[in-house]
Each structure stands twice: as C-alpha cells, then as structure tokens.
Amino acid sequence: MAKKPVLTAAEAAKMIPEGATILCGGFLACGQARTIVKELVKLGTKNLTLVCNDMARQTGPMGEEFFGVAELIHNHQVKRIIATHVGMTPEVGQQKNEGTLEVNLIPQGSLGECVRAGGAGLGGVLTPVGVDTLIEESPLCLGKQRIEGKDYLLMKPIRGDFALLGTYKCDEYGNCWYKGTMRNFNVVMATAADVVIAECEYLVPVGEIEPENVHTYGMCVDYIVEGERK
Amino acid sequence: MDKSEIKAFIAKRCAKELKDGDVVNLGIGLPTLIPSYLPEGVELIIHAELGIVSAGAIPQPGDANFDPYHVIDAGGGPASVAYGGGFIDSATNFCLIRGGHVDACFLGALEVDAQGNLANWLIPGKRMPGMGGAMDLCVGAKNTIVCMEHTAKGNPKIFEKCRLPLTASHCVNKIITEMCVFEVDDEGLLMTEINPEFTIDDVKAATAAHFRVAVNLKSMLH
Numbered sequence: 065m066a067k068k069p070v071l072t073a074a075e076a077a078k079m080i081p082e083g084a085t086i087l088c089g090g091f092l093a094c095g096q097a098r099t100i101v102k103e104l105v106k107l108g109t110k111n112l113t114l115v116c117n118d119m120a121r122q123t124g125p126m127g128e129e130f131f132g133v134a135e136l137i138h139n140h141q142v143k144r145i146i147a148t149h150v151g152m153t154p155e156v157g158q159q160k161n162e163g164t165l166e167v168n169l170i171p172q173g174s175l176g177e178c179v180r181a182g183g184a185g186l187g188g189v190l191t192p193v194g195v196d197t198l199i200e201e202s203p204l205c206l207g208k209q210r211i212e213g214k215d216y217l218l219m220k221p222i223r224g225d226f227a228l229l230g231t232y233k234c235d236e237y238g239n240c241w242y243k244g245t246m247r248n249f250n251v252v253m254a255t256a257a258d259v260v261i262a263e264c265e266y267l268v269p270v271g272e273i274e275p276e277n278v279h280t281y282g283m284c285v286d287y288i289v290e291g292e293r294k
Numbered sequence: 295m296d297k298s299e300i301k302a303f304i305a306k307r308c309a310k311e312l313k314d315g316d317v318v319n320l321g322i323g324l325p326t327l328i329p330s331y332l333p334e335g336v337e338l339i340i341h342a343e344l345g346i347v348s349a350g351a352i353p354q355p356g357d358a359n360f361d362p363y364h365v366i367d368a369g370g371g372p373a374s375v376a377y378g379g380g381f382i383d384s385a386t387n388f389c390l391i392r393g394g395h396v397d398a399c400f401l402g403a404l405e406v407d408a409q410g411n412l413a414n415w416l417i418p419g420k421r422m423p424g425m426g427g428a429m430d431l432c433v434g435a436k437n438t439i440v441c442m443e444h445t446a447k448g449n450p451k452i453f454e455k456c457r458l459p460l461t462a463s464h465c466v467n468k469i470i471t472e473m474c475v476f477e478v479d480d481e482g483l484l485m486t487e488i489n490p491e492f493t494i495d496d497v498k499a500a501t502a503a504h505f506r507v508a509v510n511l512k513s514m515l516h
Contacts, residue, residue, distance in 0.1 A: 091344050091345075091366075091368075091384070092366060092368075092370040094344075094363065094364065094365075094366045117384070118424070118426075121370060125362035125363060125366075125370075125372070126362070147424060148424050148425060148426050148427070149423060149424035149425070149426040150422065150423065150424050151421075151423030151424060152370065156422075157421075157422050160422070167422070169422075169424045169425060171425055171427070171428075171429040171430050172343065172384065172388060172425075172426050172427040172429075172430060173388030173391060173392055173427065173429075173430035173434075174429075174430070175384075176384045176385035176387075176388050177385060177388065179385070180385045191392065192392070192433050193392065193429045193430045193433045193434070193462070194429055195433075195462075195463065196411075196460055196462070196463035197429065197459060197460045197461065197462065197463075198416070198459050199429070232364065242381075243361075243364040243365075244361060244364035244365035244366075244375075244381060245344045245345045245346060245364065245365050245366055245373070245381060246364055247345055247381060247382070247383045247384075248344065248345050248383060248384045249383075249384045249385075250383070251383040251384075251385065252383070252384070252385045279383070294363035294364070
C-alpha cells in the first residue's frame with residue numbers, strides 16, 4: 065500500500081474545476097473539510113453542485129463567521145444542492161427564490177443510502193420513505209414500486225467528481241478515524257467519488273489508528289490534507 | 295396553563311408511554327423535555343440522528359466532555375454520548391431507523407389528520423427548512439407519537455385530512471396534547487384520555503376532525 069500524497073488545502077482546492085459535483089461530508093459542518101472549503105471560497109470556483117446533509121452554519125460554535133460550506137453558498141459559487149435540511153442557512157431559500165440555486169431536498173436516510181448505492185455499484189435504492197410526499201416528484205426519484213403489498217420509491221444512486229472528508233486522524237496510507245459525531249456521511253461519501261480528499265486535524269504514522277478502528281479505509285482515499293485543528 | 299406549563303404537562307404524559315430500555319428518538323423542542331419526567335427505574339436509549347446511539351446529558355463549557363467541534367446534536371449544540379453508548383455513521387444510523395429498531399419517536403406537527411398522516415416539514419411559499427431525518431423516523435419507528443399543543447393560536451391542527459405537504463402518510467399512532475390523547479386506528483381517531491380541565495365539547499371545538507370517544511375514557515392525570 066502506497067503512501068498517499070499530502071497536499072496543502074490550497075493545492076487540494078485547486079484540483080476542483082468549475083462545474084464539479086462535490087460530495088461533502090459533515091453535519092452542520094461537524095466532520096466537514098472546512099479548511100479546503102475556505103480555500104475553495106478564496107478561489108471562487110463557480111457552478112458547483114454540492115451533495116451535503118445541510119449547508120452548514122453561518123456562525124460557528126465559538127462565533128466564527130461562516131462555518132463550513134455555508135460560505136460557498138453566500139459567495140454564489142453553487143448552482144445546485146442535494147441536501148436534507150437547509151433551515152440554518154436562510155441564504156439557500158433566498159437564492160432558490162431568485163432562481164440562481166437549484167435545491168433538491170431528500171430525506172436524510174435516503175441521502176445516505178443513495179450515496180452508498182453510488183459507491184457500492186448498485187443501480188438504485190428502494191425505500192418506503194417519501195411515499196405519498198413531494199419526494200415522489202424529486203428528480204432523484206425514478207418512480208414507485210409495489211413489493212409484497214407495500215409501496216417503495218426507487219431513488220437514484222448519487223456519485224461525485226470529488227468527495228471531501230472531514231476526519232480527525234488520518235494516517236499516511238489514508239486510513240481515517242473520526243472523533244465523536246464527525247463520522248456522519250463521510251463514511252459513505254468516501255466510496256462514491258472519482259477523487260477522494262481526506263482533510264484531517266492530525267496526520268499520524270501508519271499503525272497509530274488500530275486496524276479495528278479504521279473508519280474509512282486508505283484504499284478509498286486519494287489525497288490527504290492536514291487542516292485546521294480544533 | 296401558560297405555554298411552559300402546557301409543554302411540561304404534555305411531556306409528562308408522553309413520558310408514561312415509555313418503558314425501561316426503550317430506544318427513543320426525540321424531535322426538537324417539546325420532545326426534549328420528556329426525559330425529565332420519566333418514572334423511576336426507566337432508563338432510555340436516546341437515539342440521535344447525528345450519529346449517537348445513547349446520547350447523554352448536554353455538556354456545559356468546562357465539562358470534560360464539552361467538545362462543540364466534534365460532538366454535537368442535530369441542532370448544532372454540544373452533545374455527549376451516554377455511558378455505554380456509541381457513535382455511528384449516518385447510513386448505518388438510518389438503517390436502524392428504517393429497520394424498525396427505534397421503539398418510539400416523539401415529534402411535533404404543523405398538521406396531523408384522522409388517517410394518521412403527518413405534515414411537519416414544509417409550508418409552501420413560506421419556509422423550506424427541509425425534512426432532515428423526520429420522514430425516515432415517521433416511517434421507520436415502531437411508534438410515531440405526535441406531541442403538540444392542541445391548536446395553533448386557537449386554530450385547529452388536527453384535521454380530517456392534512457392540507458400541507460405530508461412528511462409521511464399513515465404513520466402516526468398517537469397524538470398527545472394538553473387537552474387529550476387520541477389513538478389513531480383503522481377507523482380514525484379514538485379519544486382515550488381527556489384532561490379534566492376540558493370537556494368533550496371543548497375538544498370537539500378545537501379539533502377539525504371527527505373522533506370517537508372510548509367507552510372507558512380516562513383522565514390524563516392518572
């Protein structure tokens with residue numbers, strides 16, 4: 065197993081071209097590659113599609129201005145989002161009403177499962193969640209199927225050009241360990257993108273993360289970035 | 295009763311639904327008060343969407359487990375894991391939710407109806423916060439219990455049929471308000487308990503749906 069290239073956050077952000085689809089781990093920016101996102105904001109890369117549970121926060125836990133991908137929205141760099149909750153970023157609703165941002169809301173479990181399908185080679189997901197709701201009209205819904213008397217929605221798999229992971233520890237082979245609730249969508253997103261970049265707070269020698277405790281396997285990670293420590 | 299007394303009254307009644315060891319998901323607001331009213335000897339496994347199975351008390355600044363950058367709840371505030379609990383990734387977490395491993399979820403409603411349909415995520419043209427994990431929870435939890443004030447500024451919230459976009463259909467098992475308890479069955483709403491401060495006619499006036507009254511109607515206070 066080869067060591068994975070270690071980039072600066074700025075180098076990583078430069079790899080992402082205009083129009084790219086980014087799977088971005090994190091839940092209210094906990095477990096988000098916030099240092100890379102900051103660099104992406106500096107670059108001003110436009111027309112991005114973000115797949116992310118939520119659009120993070122306008123204010124961080126200690127009053128920081130912008131915390132995570134919210135800043136990409138405010139900077140008008142995003143043309144489409146696939147998310148489950150945007151209540152903490154009113155800017156999303158505003159840009160949607162202005163017609164500059166496409167918003168596809170899907171249930172949280174369906175987001176996880178669609179990304180998992182994208183990374184697991186599956187053609188879709190059948191879930192009872194969303195039946196009889198507006199999800200039936202989502203561009204991510206391919207229709208309804210009845211199986212043994214129960215209705216299910218067929219949801220499309222989701223993949224990205226890039227996945228940005230927000231990890232706590234990452235070793236030189238790319239094995240990742242998440243602290244607390246950082247794990248969230250990072251684990252499935254690591255499997256569902258062409259290029260996977262793991263931002264970590266601590267880059268550690270191989271072996272420091274015990275094999276039993278590897279949450280994202282190094283084989284899924286292409287590049288490592290040592291980011292901000294919290 | 296003032297607002298906070300109403301909330302406490304509803305939370306206290308909700309707590310009676312639970313037994314020791316139940317896996318429970320609590321929505322934001324009123325449902326988070328429920329653990330304060332648990333009968334003695336009842337310990338819950340609190341399931342949190344963000345990836346904590348068995349969430350603990352909310353830590354305060356200065357506590358050893360206060361870590362607002364790495365351990366948070368679905369509202370973004372600091373959270374903790376209970377003794378014996380664990381962290382879980384989102385895909386696996388929602389397998390637990392959809393797969394029927396959560397005994398009960400308690401959540402509020404904008405509207406709920408006599409068929410057990412629930413609307414609590416969207417007011418078209420006004421607010422678009424998103425459904426988060428609510429759709430999965432309503433469909434997947436063994437028991438979906440709506441706990442809310444009976445009316446919104448005097449206007450009914452319980453209808454024959456919901457008018458707002460649904461969170462999920464045929465999912466609500468019970469409605470607990472400051473006025474009464476409704477069970478939802480195949481025939482519609484059945485009032486099983488009433489708060490003695492109100493009459494059946496009071497409940498009728500505050501409810502925009504037909505309901506039946508149980509033969510052995512009980513007091514919510516017992």
